[in-house]
């Protein structure tokens with residue numbers, strides 16, 4: 048039998064000799080090539096952006112408590128919602144799951160020591176910071192009032208604000224995202240150890256793989272679009288600006304050609320996170336593994352063909368709208384496939400109502416609502432009145448916040464033992480999950496109602512009849528704020544004072560749990576034992592490490608039977 | 616469960632089993648790869664993906680080109696005659712040749728022939744620089760004439776055009792290259808004097824590359840001077856650049872309301888009659904917007920290529936390539952072929968419209 052100390056070393060809690068204390072000093076973090084440290088540094092930036100943009104949101108909601116103007120001027124209101132949207136999209140939600148959870152977990156799930164290009168990974172991180180700096184420049188100068196979509200010609204000619212700094216920031220962030228995607232694709236293709244076949248990849252990796260394909264194929268188009276926008280604004284090119292002979296619809300096509308696939312950049316990794324947590328906390332093999340895996344790829348591909356559904360009212364031809372509407376419906380099919388598979392996985396599972404599981408359940412519920420309302424918007428006749436109302440706002444918050452952010456928080460709780468080597472406080476985790484769920488619905492459900500009653504989005508003042516919904520929404524926003532803040536605090540507290548976690552506290556079967564918590568610099572100190580990702584028989588509880596350790600499958604080859612062609 | 620699975624005595628530790636013999640062979644294998652082959656495959660896939668992003672990046676511009684050409688074919692037909700097909704053609708040949716030398720270099724690196732690699736890569740760099748030199752002449756000439764993008768377009772077919780051969784813009788464009796030349800040449804001499812052959816050769820190569828740029832400039836300037844003197848003798852091939860164009864653009868702005876009033880007095884008949892005050896027709900500006908965006912972005916990629924190539928050049932001089940390790944040459948080579956390929960598309964789309 049493996050000795051107790053050996054097991055504790057390999058699969059227990061690592062008090063020292065792990066990635067966090069492999070080297071010391073600020074420089075060892077800034078110049079690190081370790082994917083785990085890079086993930087942690089992304090986390091700081093992403094969470095800081097979440098709080099910053101969250102504060103903007105609270106200010107906006109407070110202002111909207113009354114129908115008339117209260118304490119914000121029109122101009123400041125416009126700048127607030129623009130920065131809220133732009134920071135949330137470019138600095139928070141796009142990098143969130145792939146950059147934090149993906150970076151940390153992906154190589155380990157594969158059984159690799161690192162991503163294929165560690166330097167490129169670090170470059171992505173630096174680009175992320177650089178892009179963030181541009182946003183800070185915008186914040187501290189003339190802000191930005193174009194909306195996160197930067198529609199021309201307003202952004203190229205009329206807006207007096209710092210459009211260039213913001214678009215340059217988004218341009219740089221785009222490259223950060225491209226490089227991460229490229230890195231992940233190559234890593235998954237070439238870094239798999241023996242035995243890790245494509246259909247043994249955990250579903251998170253399928254999600255990240257599909258996401259990366261989108262990042263590589265769609266983001267360059269955003270890059271060139273933003274570049275053209277910058278040049279247009281400085282030199283008056285006449286490509287997007289009708290005053291000089293340009294075509295503003297072309298801008299919208301370019302923008303949504305990226306930004307619709309981008310919504311899948313946001314949701315696919317989150318779906319992967321959900322699949323992982325669901326299997327582990329239900330202790331049941333994921334139902335329809337191949338369907339979930341393939342639906343990710345399908346979403347990624349079909350997602351490229353539906354961008355026109357953002358332009359139903361922009362003056363594109365009726366036929367175009369019709370086609371885009373039809374394809375939009377087809378993209379909902381793979382999403383539904385996933386939801387049904389998740390439900391089937393839960394069915395008769397051994398559900399453990401831990402904090403991550405609660406987040407999973409709220410994800411499924413909220414994403415269900417968000418996705419279904421997407422269909423209402425994808426249908427031509429209903430979109431015409433609903434376009435540019437709060438209904439759209441509610442739709443995308445249900446998928447982005449209710450979907451991606453919920454998955455991110457759940458994922459952080461789930462992998463926190465691996466990140467920090469500590470367990471979080473379960474009751475408090477659940478409490479704040481409840482706050483998030485309730486606050487979220489209170490904020491955004493009324494927005495569906497007022498949207499369908501005709502409340503337009505991006506307005507500073509509104510008619511009295513909408514007040515009740517706005518007030519509910521504002522109360523909800525503060526509840527949600529408390530929930531998120533509390534959840535993050537629970538994690539922070541756990542990092543320093545939490546109970547020590549073993550290598551595999553959940554009994555998960557994927558490879559990232561086959562090492563100590565926190566992992567060592569090289570991730571694994573032993574040869575990983577690759578098995579099916581959701582075969583929960585492959586791990587066994589071991590008291591000496593207070594967690595699960597992998598079971599070594601019986602060898603078919605008897606040791607005394609040497610292979611015939613051993614010529615070494 | 617226990618009957619089918621046995622807990623083996625030991626969890627096999629990660630001894631340097633995969634590493635031990637690889638390391639003696641391949642000196643440049645990064646710690647997280649198991650084999651040199653794995654490293655090569657990763658790099659190869661990575662560079663291909665990068666090229667895909669590049670294609671999409673340019674793809675946006677190509678789409679813009681298609682849309683504007685479809686919407687206003689006349690503008691494009693009229694505008695292309697402002698481009699000098701012969702200079703463009705010359706550049707095309709230069710780039711094609713550079714692709715050849717690049718491929719040659721890759722082949723040599725695969726066989727571990729570092730010297731041939733170094734020379735081929737240096738020739739490739741010089742070709743790239745010649746390309747930029749010619750482009751600098753083309754650009755500066757157009758800026759002199761006011762053939763500028765979008766709203767800045769100020770070309771006036773009736774105005775006198777400056778005939779000096781070396782425009783101020785050209786001098787401006789030359790300055791950075793001249794500085795790099797002087798600095799690298801000095802460093803090179805210094806290095807060689809102090810016996811640092813590797814560094815000396817490397818910097819010498821850079822200096823030679825910069826000379827390539829000036830070669831391109833000279834060729835372009837001489838060619839332009841030729842054209843101008845021809846035109847003065849009345850056999851204007853380059854008619855559009857000086858004097859009246861055969862098809863004088865009216866106003867191509869599709870919207871009639873604004874253009875009709877403008878069109879009335881800008882139409883050829885009236886315009887020639889009253890040379891005094893005519894509004895400058897800016898409709899060609901859109902063509903030049905697209906022209907400058909596409910060729911400019913391409914030129915930036917050429918500069919990036921030169922930087923990447925000089926890295927390869929250095930490592931060839933340092934004799935890093937061996938039959939089991941030549942990945943970087945291969946990757947940069949692929950990039951360089953793509954940059955050439957984009958030009959192969961740009962050239963007919965811009966210069967050969969008819």
Ligand code: HEM
Pocket residue numbers: 196310311313314356357375376378379382417418419420421422424425426430433434435439442443446447450451
């Ligand atoms: C289930 C499939 C989905 C469908 C059928 C769908 C459909 C739509 C449609 C038709 C619109 C345009 C509404 C309008 O402007 O009139 C829209 C807007 C939007 N959707 Fe979705 N959607 C889906 C999923 C998602 C997901 C997963 C996300 C993000 C994670 C998302 C994010 C957005 C955003 C951000 C907007 C608004 C953009 C803006 O105008 O600012 N959607 N959706």
Ligand SMILES: [Cu+2]
Pocket residue numbers: 306307310353354356357
């Ligand atoms: Cu969309």
